[in-house]
Amino acid sequence: xxxxxxxxxxxxxxxxxxxxxxxxAGMAEGLNVTWAPSYGPEMRGGTANCSVVxxxxxxxxxxxxxxxxxxxxxxxxxxxxxxGVLPGGMVFVNxxxxxxxVSRQDLTAYYIPCARIAEEVGNPKVGNMVxxxxxxxxxxxxxxETIEAMIQEMFAGPKAKFIPLNIEAFRRGMAxxx
Amino acid sequence: MEKELWKGNxxxxxxxxxxxxxxxxxxxxxxxxxxxxxxxxxLPKAGGVFVQSESEVAAINMVYGAAGSxxxxxTSSSSPGISLKQEGISYMAGAELPCxxxxxxxxxxxxxxxxxxxxxxxxxxxxxxxxxxxxxxLSPSNVxxxxxxxxxxxxIADQYRNPVMVVMDGLIGQMMEPxxxxxxxxxxxxxxxxxxxxxxxxxHHNVINSLYMDPEECDRHNEHLWExxxxxxxxxxxWEEISCEDAEVVITAYGTPARIALTAIEMLREEGLKVGLxxxxxxxxxxxxxxxxxxxxxxxxxxxxxxxxxxGQMMDDVRLSVEGRKPIRYLGHAGGVMPTxxxxxxxxxxxxxxxx
Numbered sequence: 001x002x003x004x005x006x007x008x009x010x011x012x013x014x015x016x017x018x019x020x021x022x023x024x025a026g027m028a029e030g031l032n033v034t035w036a037p038s039y040g041p042e043m044r045g046g047t048a049n050c051s052v053v054x055x056x057x058x059x060x061x062x063x064x065x066x067x068x069x070x071x072x073x074x075x076x077x078x079x080x081x082x083x084g085v086l087p088g089g090m091v092f093v094n095x096x097x098x099x100x101x102v103s104r105q106d107l108t109a110y111y112i113p114c115a116r117i118a119e120e121v122g123n124p125k126v127g128n129m130v131x132x133x134x135x136x137x138x139x140x141x142x143x144x145e146t147i148e149a150m151i152q153e154m155f156a157g158p159k160a161k162f163i164p165l166n167i168e169a170f171r172r173g174m175a176x177x178x
Numbered sequence: 179m180e181k182e183l184w185k186g187n188x189x190x191x192x193x194x195x196x197x198x199x200x201x202x203x204x205x206x207x208x209x210x211x212x213x214x215x216x217x218x219x220x221l222p223k224a225g226g227v228f229v230q231s232e233s234e235v236a237a238i239n240m241v242y243g244a245a246g247s248x249x250x251x252x253t254s255s256s257s258p259g260i261s262l263k264q265e266g267i268s269y270m271a272g273a274e275l276p277c278x279x280x281x282x283x284x285x286x287x288x289x290x291x292x293x294x295x296x297x298x299x300x301x302x303x304x305x306x307x308x309x310x311x312x313x314x315x316l317s318p319s320n321v322x323x324x325x326x327x328x329x330x331x332x333x334i335a336d337q338y339r340n341p342v343m344v345v346m347d348g349l350i351g352q353m354m355e356p357x358x359x360x361x362x363x364x365x366x367x368x369x370x371x372x373x374x375x376x377x378x379x380x381x382h383h384n385v386i387n388s389l390y391m392d393p394e395e396c397d398r399h400n401e402h403l404w405e406x407x408x409x410x411x412x413x414x415x416x417w418e419e420i421s422c423e424d425a426e427v428v429i430t431a432y433g434t435p436a437r438i439a440l441t442a443i444e445m446l447r448e449e450g451l452k453v454g455l456x457x458x459x460x461x462x463x464x465x466x467x468x469x470x471x472x473x474x475x476x477x478x479x480x481x482x483x484x485x486x487x488x489x490g491q492m493m494d495d496v497r498l499s500v501e502g503r504k505p506i507r508y509l510g511h512a513g514g515v516m517p518t519x520x521x522x523x524x525x526x527x528x529x530x531x532x533x534x
Contacts, residue, residue, distance in 0.1 A: 020354065024183055027356045033183070035354040039209060040293050040514070060441030062353050062434075065518045 001056045003141055004064045006081050008049035009073025009094070014128030018071060019050035021132055025146045026054040034062035046076040054141060069139060071131060072098060073114075082107075092134050094127070110138055110177060117172045126169035133173020144174060181356040186321045186346070187212035189357060190280060190328050191220065194252050196359070197329040199278070200226040201251040203240035205233060205259060208292040209348035210282035213254040234259040238266030238279075245275040246386040248373030250332050254280035256348065257298050258289055261306065267341050268307025271403070272388025274372075276335035278328065279313075280344045282351035285486075285514040293514020294348035296433060299491035302345050303462040310400055312407040314414050315343045315461040319436045321355035323459075326362050333365040334414065338406055339372070345461060347486055349434045349516070410463060417465035418457045421447070424477055425454030427529045430469070430496050431484040432458050435517055439484055442522035452477070453526050461492070469499035480533025481506040482526050488512035505532045 005022065009015040019035050026033040037050045051067075053059045066086045072078035073094045085091060087106045095111035102109035112134045114127035121130075129151075136142050148167055155162045184192070191213045194202070202221050204214035214230060221228045227244075231237040237253045244251035255263065260281045270277060281302065285295035298306075302315045314334055318324040327344050335342040374384045390396035421443060422428055429439045436457045446453045456472060458465050472478060481504055483493045490508045500506055509525040511517055 020183075023354060027181055027183055033356060035183075036349060037352055039348075039352055040291075058440075059355075059437070060444065061438040061519055062349065062355075063438075063516055064441075065520065 001054075001141075003052075003054040003069065003139065004067045005052045005054070005069045005071065006049055006067045006084070007052065007071040007073070008047050008077035008081055010046050011048045013073045013094075014125075015048060015071070015073050016050050018128050018132050018135070019052045021147065021150065022052050022054065022135070022142070025142045025150055028146050028150065029142060031056060032059045034059045036062040046074055047080050049077065049081075069135070071135060073128075073131070074098060075100060078102070090138055092131060092138065094131065108138075110134055112173060112176050114173070117176075118169060121165060121169045121172060123165055126166055129166050129169035130173035130176075133170040134176050136170075137174035137177035144170075179358040179360060181358055183354050184321055184325070184357050185212060185352065185354045186324055187282065187351040188216045189321050189325045190254070190344070190351070191216035193325040193328040194278065194332070195221055195224050195226070197250070197332045199250045199252045199332065201241070201244040201249045202226065203229045203231050203237040203244070203251070203253050204255065205231050205237055207256045207259045209284060209294070209351050210254050210256045210280065212351070213280060213282070234262035235266070238263040241277050242266055242270055242273070242275060245270065245277045246273070246374050248370040248375055250336075252278040252280070254282065256282045257284050257286050257295065260298060260301070264301070264306035266307075267313065268305065268309050268311060269388050270341045271307070271311035271313065272309060273386050274339040274403075275341070275386065276332075276339050277341050278331045278335055278344065279341055280328070281346070283345065283347050285512055291514040292348070294434060294486060294516065295512060295514060296347050296435070296486040297488075297491065297512055298345065299461060299485070299487060302343055303464070303495070311403065312410065312462060313341045313343050314338070314410055314463070315345050316416075317345050317432045317459060317461050318350060319346075319433050319457065321350065321353065322357045324350055325357050326360070329362045333367065336367045336370070337365050338410060340406065340410075347433045414460055415463040415465050416459035417468055418455075418459060419468070419472070420455040420457070422454035422456060422472060424452050426452045426477060426479045427482055427526050427533065428454050428456050428472060428478055429482045429484055429522065429526065430456045430458070430492065432461065432492065433486075435484045435486060438517055438519050439522055441519040442526065445519060445523050446526055451526070451530065458492070458495075464495045464499070466495070466499045469496065470501070473500040473503045478504060480504050480529040482522075482529040483508050483510075484517055484522055484525070485510045486512065486516060505529070507532060
C-alpha cells in the first residue's frame, strides 16, 4: 500500500495542515510517512502545496511526479496537478471555490462544498477539516477514530472548545462521500 | 520508543540542544531559517546563547570565539551563506577549533534559487576556504539521520578539534518525517584544556591562533593537521549499500537523490533488473575503498551517478574510486530541480546497455 497525495491551494486554506494531519494520522497507525511542502514561488501563484506519502514500506522519494490522489482547494491547483494523477486515482475538489470539473474520465472525482459546510458548522476556518473527512471516507486508508483522537490531542487544554467544531466538520466531510 | 513527526530543520536544532550545544550564531536564509528560528526560542531556555548576527561572516567568527573558549558552538546556513563562512571555517581548521556547521543546500551558483540543491559538494569536500584543510562532512538522507548526525557531529568535532559539517539538500530541512529520539554513540572525549578560559594558575597562556610567521613551524603545524585528517579518513568513513549484492548497475547518490533512487530501484527490480544503491554517508572522507571493491565485482556492469548538480560534483570521487573499470553515466539537475524516479529508471536502463 502506498499513497502519494498532493494537497494544493491558496495560502491560508489549510492545505498544508491537511497534509500534516494525514501524515500524523498515518504515523499513529504505524505507516511510514513523509510530508514535503512547496516553499518556493508557486506559493504566490496560488498553488501552495505539499506532497504526502503514506506507505507500509519505508518511503523512498518524498516527492513524486504522479499522485494517487489530488486534493484541489482552488482552480489553479486543479489545472496544475490533474494531469499528474495516476489512472484510477481520485480527485477531491473544493467545489465552493473551483467551478471547473475534473476533465479526465479515468479518475474518480468528488466535489466537496468545504466552505458551505464549514459555514453551516459554524466557523469558516474548518473547511480543511471537511476536506480531510472527505479524503478519509473516499480512500478508507485511515481510520476515522485515528483522526478524531488526533483532533482531541491537537486542541488539548485551553483550545478544547474547538474540538466539537472540528470533529463535526470532519464528520460532515465524510458524509459527502456516498 | 515513540515516534514523533518533526520538520528537518527544527529537528536539527532540537538535536543540537540535546547534544549540549550551548552557543548558536546564525542568520536567516531559505531553506534553513527554521534552524535559527527554533534555536532563538529553545536554546536560551536550555541555558544556551542564541545570537542572530548581522551577517554570516559575523556568525562564523562568533562561532570561532565561542569554540575557542570551549563552548559547543554551531552555525547553520544555506549555500550562499555558507560561501560567506568559508574564511572562518579555514581559520577554525587552522586554529583547531571544534564546531558544527549545517549547510541546508539550495541551487546555485550565486543566489541561485531557494529550491533544494547539491552544488556545494566541491566546497564541502575540497574546502571552500584557503589552505590545506579538511572537515568531516556528514550527509543525512532522512530526518532521523539528520537528528542522529548532528548529535554525533559535536563529538566528532571535539574529538579531533576540527569543524564538522552536516550537509543536506533543502528538502531534508523542509520535510517532515517520523523520528525517534534514540541514543547516539557517545565518545570518550579529552578535556578542553586548550580553551581560552583564563590562566587560572596555569604556567602558560592558552592561545588560539592560525598564524605561524615561521614557515618551518607552519609546515610542522600542517603535518600535525594532516596526521589528524588521516585518522579521520581511517575512522570516520561511512556509507550504505542497498541491494548491491547482485546489482548489475550501481547507483551512487546521497541525500534526497538517494531516496528517489530507492523508489527507482524498487520499480526496476519489479521489472527484473538488478540495480542497487551505493550511498556515501560521509562525503569526506569519501568511502573510496568500499566503492573500489564494488567496482571490481564481476556482477557490476556499470555505475550511474545521480545528483542535484549540473556537472556531477561527487562524480569526481566516484571516478577516482571506480578508476575506469566500469562505465559511469551521469544524471543530474541543478537549479532546484529534483530528478524523478522515472528519469532514474531510464538512466539505469541506459547504463545497463552501456555496460553490457
